[in-house]
Amino acid sequence: MNKPEISNAFTTVGRETPQINAIEKVLGKAVYSADMKMAGMLHAKVLRSPHAHARIVGVHTEEARALPGVHAVLTGDDTPTRMTGIHHKQHRILAAGKVRFIGEEVVAVVAEDEETARDAIDLIRVDYEPLPEVFDTGEALRAGTIEVHDGSGNLACEYNVVRGDVDAAFAQAALVHEDSYETHSQYAGYMEPMATLAWRTSDGRLHILTSTQTAFLQRMRIADAVEMPVSKVRVIQATVGGGFGGKTAEECNSLICAWLATRVDRPVKFVNSRLDDFQGCRSSPPEKIWIKMGVDKDGIIIAKEVKIVADCGAYEGLAGHVLQVSTVRSDNMHRYLKNVRLNGKLAYTNNPPHGALRGFGGPQAAFALNSHIAVMAEKLGLDVVEMLKRNAIKSGDTSVHGFQIGSSGLSECLDQVSDGIGWDSKKTRPKDIGVKRRGIGFGTAIHVSGNREMGNWDGSTVIAKMAPDGRVTLMTGECDMGQGAFTMLAQCCAHELNIPLSQVTVLPTDTDMSPYGHGSIASRVTILAGNAAIKAAREVRERLLTLASEKLGVPKEDLDMANGEVFAKSPAPNQKIPFGDLARLHIYRAGGEALQVTATYDPPTFLAMATPEQYGNVAPGYSFAAQAAEVEVDTETGQVRVLETFVSDDCGKALNPLAVHGQTCGAAVMGIGWALYEQMRYEDGRLLNGNFADYTMPTADSVPYIQSGIVESMEPNGPYGAKGASETAIVPGAAAIANAVYDAIGVRIKTLPITPEKILAGLRAKQAAQDASGASR
């Protein structure tokens, strides 16, 4: 008889699985940073700059200091002189000497309670000497203009990538088309504003409980900024109320709070008000994107030239990485594209700084690219879905930038979406001619799952410990900010050990105890930590079987495990031993130790960032998505309603369909928000709508029921075939909507967001053009 496969009757892999901490969340018992209290805890508030560019001439804090209940009033001059930042170290913990954007933190107050801190803020006076300001990237990059950082020429960074022979390819192309697009900044909009609690212990260590997606990067950055050895700083991840890229190592709430805790003798809590959060956040960089594309007569993309100018705002942070993604990543979706010339420039301005946001540069590029392709398909008389499919990269391909595509379900996504939304029939139905007109459009996306960019390591480590009762505890350096990462790790472990999910606990990241991890960025956790968890669990399994074999006197091959027991399959099926017994046995024997395994998975990828060519396979897997949107445009009000939308996500394998659909729907709605509803409105660098009444994120009644489909392309590098699934679906939406608007009314919106005013202006311009051509005839 054949040996039976590993049994896993208890597996949840591939099944709809509620989050392992869902119950504490619905009970209101999950502890977020702002919920924590410590004896003697003080409260912080900051005063922000009202100027976009000014010299700080004097700070008058006497009155604030004198207010009863105030413990400290600190200014930039009190902060370490060492600069902080991601690559470019550009600012101090509080602004010193100069402010460079409206909202920059200038003075911090620590007081007995929040209201007193707020009272003290009102008593502070800062004298500024305004400096000339620059807000437009074009102006910023002009030689001889005002510099945000002396000697920078306002050029934060620049990418130049050339591959193949672009000019020759353009010469051969059957159709060449060029155009410009503009995108705007999106706020992460997590429901939990940033919040941190920090305290020192008598051993001189600094402890920081915060809302973060990257606990270890936070530790590194905070230790550096406050000039403490990394080992003396501990970052603990609280339950996180959403991150979306906004809670990486760029936001300043945690940094300021941590530093304040080094300056007073009591714990300090700093909870952002929503306005604080809007003003202090890093929203996505607005980009101006010019594309020139050449295709052959069959619509095959053969040449592409792209120039992007992105607004960095006052400090660089991660905006440079974001721009890099906007510049190169979308090229990798197209299998025949070999000739590209790309230029990306990041300009400093006195706008608030921009940085990481879900999709990380992908949405900007995809909006321009998918709009552009739709135009070219129309010019060629080709169905755009057909054109996208002809170009879609396939499993086994190596892309123009050296991405080795282990799995691509892009074509399948296109098919699934087409069928799901009824593309063919909707595309061919007669055009509406009334006041309200429907249209349909498409968008596509590629995203990485992991990205080798920090040192030459993109690994992830999981520690699995088995307690003497046989339950497993996992520790990871990656973070769960609501996306369900911990549930995924528990699923992997439970699957390998064939135990119920409830037998696995995943500890929140604590840099004192958890293994190092870069954190939850670049959709890396499923593919990297998932693999590490499997590796760790398999080692635990191996050890259990070895011990059980000794104990029961049964060869390992004849043993299996289920529900927390190892049992003999034959010849004596009654022989079994609980995990707990084995875990104890693992300790209580000569030379024993607690059953604990550390496993690391570092994928076979390449650090392309470090080479001038920027060529190579940066990620162990690439996720794809396609989305179609059907809209209705009201030609009298300019309102665009998304009637229906279908998104398909190639996540390799849906380890937890409930979570994948949840991520997809959330990302798609965030994409609709970016396309139609949300806009950071600045006037000379001042955010005019830093509140949810005026920065209007999608509500339940402003979006349709998102239809979400899953394509399982089975990534060879992935845990059970899985890859990332949380960011991809934010990428294609804006273009799908813009293309649908064009289909509906013949007006192409090239500057996001698609507002009623722009629709109406577009319709008027179209009418005027028609009238003019009618008149000249």
Next chain:
Amino acid sequence: MSKKTIEVVVNGRTHRAEVPARRMLSDFLRDDLFLTGTKRGCETGVCGCCSVLIDGEVIKSCLSLAVHADGHEVTTIEGLAVDGVLHPVQEAFVNHGGLQCGYCTPGFIMTTVAMLNDNPNPTEDEIRHGLNGNLCRCTGYVGIVESIKAAAEKLRGN
């Protein structure tokens, strides 16, 4: 500081407390009664994270002073489960993808409880309109709508 003594029934328990007049109801619940399930997400009465029931009707506790709750009955997210058994709305949110990060969840659940009291069999449209005082960034609302449909069905069955 001006203070006021209030008497409020919260989740079935009577609390007498002296509170500063400027204490918001949300802060009173969170900081004085340690009921931190009620969240703060904005300053503009928009996000709904702070939703609680007063005498059975859903309100935003960030738009109310604690002194205004004097003499009333407040129900927070902590008051829904009975003896550790989840309220059907809570259970539905767990099982149907009604939550991810969970920060908006208490607010949505309280709103849902009130909604289903008024209208035990809402259409999807009614559900969506009934949720326009609550924001969720994670779910795209699909899981929430599904959860509410499931909860409504279960509650009708009982």
Next chain:
Amino acid sequence: MKDFDYLEPASIAEASEMMLAHPGGSVMAGGTALMLALRQRMVTPSHVISLRRIRDLRGITHTPAEGLRIGALALHAEVARSPLVRQHAPMLADMASRLANPQVRNQGTIGGNLCYGDPATDPPSCLLALNADVVLRSARGTRVLKVDQFATDYFATALEPGEIVSEIRIPPSAFDAGYHARFLRTAAEHRPLVNFAVSLRKQGDACEDVRMVIGASTRVPTRLRKAEDWMKGKTVTARLAAEVADLGASEIEPISDIRGDGSFRRDMARTACRRTIEDLFNPAGSAATSAA
């Protein structure tokens, strides 16, 4: 929020006295508007004078002679579900059931709405179209104003020191139809960009009498008198609806702010007006599209 003293008068007279005694104080009804201002420290009163214990400010009643009386403390939700309002001023109940969101409807009062003078709200235009009276009381006596006398400007009212709004009265009317259209700039907005309220008496396809008001996009709700005159006595066709809307839109002075500039607001006012009239009459040739 700055510290303040908190007072709870039990009667209108007592409230009025407290207001006069503490000129730096603020009256609070449901608090939904005032709390925002307090938290942002835009308003820093020495005293908050809560009206919540004043019985006389509550309740909704009706008499055939005087019509509806709605206490100033009536919540939007109470107005929405009151059988009396639904019977005698259905457009008001309907408006109240759609404004803001469920929570704010359970907290905000109709009186507080009027007294705040925030243009981006719905009740003022609706009440003006219903020819409502605003009753103001103080220790000195009672005044009765029409809504357009009461709302004097952007965030300004005719309230005098020591005065509070006690009730809103909606006199019996000869109108037999009406609608309040709440128009949002996009579906994700929380506040109306513009609203249009109309009360009318129909005779078949013809309009015998009409009152029309634009709100939210104007500093104060604005009667469309020229448009009313043009419409009265005419058969309502799609063309007439468009003419009325054009006239009406020309009669307002729209505000410009980040939610919408003046010309956009005027265009939307015109569209909301025309569509609402079309919906009410359903003339042949209308685009059959709903206003909000």
